[in-house]
Amino acid sequence: MNTSLSDCPIGAFDSGVGGLTVVQAMRELLPSEDILYLGDTARVPYGNKSPDTIIRYSRENMAYLRSHGVKAVVVACNTASAHALAVLQKESDIPVIGVxxxxxxxxxxxxxxxxxxxxxxxxxxxxxxxxxxxxxxxxxxxxxxxxxxxxxxxxxxxxxxxxxxxxxxxxxxxxxxxxxxxxxxxxxxxxxxxxxxxxxxxxxxxxxxxxAQNAAAALARTLETSAIKRSSGSGKGRITICATDLPAQFSRLVERFLGEKIKKISQVSLS
Amino acid sequence: MNTSLSDCPIGAFDSGVGGLTVVQAMRELLPSEDILYLGDTARVPYGNKSPDTIIRYSRENMAYLRSHGVKAVVVACNTASAHALAVLQKESDIPVIGVxxxxxxxxxxxxxxxxxxxxxxxxxxxxxxxxxxxxxxxxxxxxxxxxxxxxxxxxxxxxxxxxxxxxxxxxxxxxxxxxxxxxxxxxxxxxxxxxxxxxxxxxxxxxxxxxAQNAAAALARTLETSAIKRSSGSGKGRITICATDLPAQFSRLVERFLGEKIKKISQVSLS
Missing domain, CATH: 3.40.50.1860 (Rossmann fold)
Structure with missing residues (x-):
């Protein structure tokens, strides 16, 4: 059985947990979509790093999400959107939405x-x-x-x-x-x-x-115009949370920012 | 001409600028010593990262300093000292001092x-x-x-x-x-x-x-007992500052933490 593009997950990344406020808004507006979220907690925050470093990290996050078959990516981080969005959009053949x-x-x-x-x-x-x-x-x-x-x-x-x-x-x-x-x-x-x-x-x-709310609305419009929105008959979408580091306080933070309980958070390596 | 071990620089690292308070104390107590400082600003801070990640980053910082011929290393960061000092000391044949x-x-x-x-x-x-x-x-x-x-x-x-x-x-x-x-x-x-x-x-x-002050004093004692202290006739030691990222506000921060002007800060890659 082939999976259609519409059934592929939406990718989202941020330096840490902040982007989960965007994911929460996506869950409300697009409840059928599966979401794969990556928090780059091994290098958080991005706000005090240089443009070149932020571009390098954003490319690595993007490559991770692409390798997991996402149909679109939300750069759920203002600093990464500010410095890296144009580069990521230029290098990508799927929609990339910034905040x-x-x-x-x-x-x-x-x-x-x-x-x-x-x-x-x-x-x-x-x-x-x-x-x-x-x-x-x-x-x-x-x-x-x-x-x-x-x-x-x-x-x-x-x-x-x-x-x-x-x-x-x-x-x-x-x-x-x-x-x-x-x-x-x-x-x-x-x-x-x-x-x-x-x-x-x-x-x-x-x-x-x-x-958060405005980025989720922009994503919804893009999914509609690209005809890759998942049908609402698919039931409640799944959410998968990955992070490049799992410090002690992380899962508590995730639940506070996302506003829902998460069973498992996986640690992943980008290199 | 051979350089004697005593004339080699002392290495120090931290996640960012904090360790410069230790360097400032070292400069006061050991004015003849050359110092090579590495701030891992591409991944700062360490305080909210997991033990495994802190150990990995500390090993990479240590390897950088070793490759530049330091005679001793000060782990000028409490978080790295807490999680990585024992590992670094075990793996090293030069003195490694924590805070x-x-x-x-x-x-x-x-x-x-x-x-x-x-x-x-x-x-x-x-x-x-x-x-x-x-x-x-x-x-x-x-x-x-x-x-x-x-x-x-x-x-x-x-x-x-x-x-x-x-x-x-x-x-x-x-x-x-x-x-x-x-x-x-x-x-x-x-x-x-x-x-x-x-x-x-x-x-x-x-x-x-x-x-800062106590780590500098511990370093001074170690240099004495290991007979690798630089002779006071060598003049004022040089200080070299490297960082893994150079965000806009970094040199201002360096001067504030170090308490002296620095002409040049080099960006280095650890990989």
Missing amino acids: IAPGVEAALSATRNQRIGIIGTHGTIQSEAYQNLLRQSRSEVMITAIAAPLLVSLVEEDWLSHPATHLILEEYLAPMKAARVDTVVLACTHYPLLKPLAQRILGPEVVLVDS | IAPGVEAALSATRNQRIGIIGTHGTIQSEAYQNLLRQSRSEVMITAIAAPLLVSLVEEDWLSHPATHLILEEYLAPMKAARVDTVVLACTHYPLLKPLAQRILGPEVVLVDS
Whole structure:
């Protein structure tokens, strides 16, 4: 029996667990799809690495997913999307979806005063990937871009509503308030877990654009237009989680980011 | 002309810049020695990785330093010392010095009430390397060990006296105060930069044991007993800094941790 392309899994990768917020959104929007997720936990994080190193790691992640027969790949990491997406798309004959274009599109739909904020890792902000795409799409937009490197550890350590996290996020968001942005892109897959706190700090009138939901929606559109979406009669899709390292606290983190229980996480080698 | 072993450089490695606090202490105590430092910035940090992965990375760092003719190696990283030191020492015919035994020795000399605190990364604390060595050396000692994973990013981002850092450090140190420890081991090479704040929180009567100074002193003793110390007539030693990745903010970080200007940092590959 031949497996049709539609029945092949969707691949997704990130430096660690952050990309699982994207996978959670994919599970909600595309419940029949099988998903193969790779977290490069042996080299996490990517946000403080150089562009060349991020491209090299992203290629290795991509090769692993391709060797497992995925029909499309989601680069579920803002830093990897910023530096490596164009290279991966050029080298690939299957669809490769990043998190940046969907976030930019959502931000441009949401803003009314054309003032948009972006927070992300050093790598994402320094790449100017969001800034360039926003300006290319709408030249009059005013952008406030802030590197917020402390947030990833705070999220991973589950200090989501700690007074210190409040203080830190308030400091990062202060320039956004001063610039009177009405839309803020959470340009890191860890940040959806900080959405309630960010909304409290910025006020209810500011729209927070979440990488996860918009990337999942872009994936759904691509599967439709490429005619490789799995039929909804296939039942609930399976999820397979692999990681390049399995430190002690990893499975607890996976369940918190994914929002569902996972029986087994496999350690894999990319070399 | 043959170079004598005494004139060979000392090697030191860490996952990133933290080990430069140890190098700074080595420069003060052993000013004539040449030093070759390797920061594994392509895979930093080690504190959230598994023991097997830390051992693999440490072996690769060691091989790099050996191939450049070092006469002794300092494992200038608490996490690598905790998991990989015994393996590296077994496989090596030159002296390999870690940061843990010197810290334990200093803590045992300092304590008067036999209550000792340890703060470090998840990897260092979970390894129980400090706890086991303290108990083996003096069974009646009472230990309070706390994983403090948020501190590394705060130090690297230079938030050394920020109110958020105060809040976070206060929370980590609260169990130490409750246990009435009179000595705290700063079991991560990043933490010497937080010494003033930690001292303010714990009070002036608590002794803070610093990995860096004690490891440098242990190295000096080893060079003496192995008769491979460079003669003080050799002038000021040179320092060479290599890293497996050179992200944008790296040279600024190097100067802050090392406390001196560095002309050139080379990117090297370990494979």
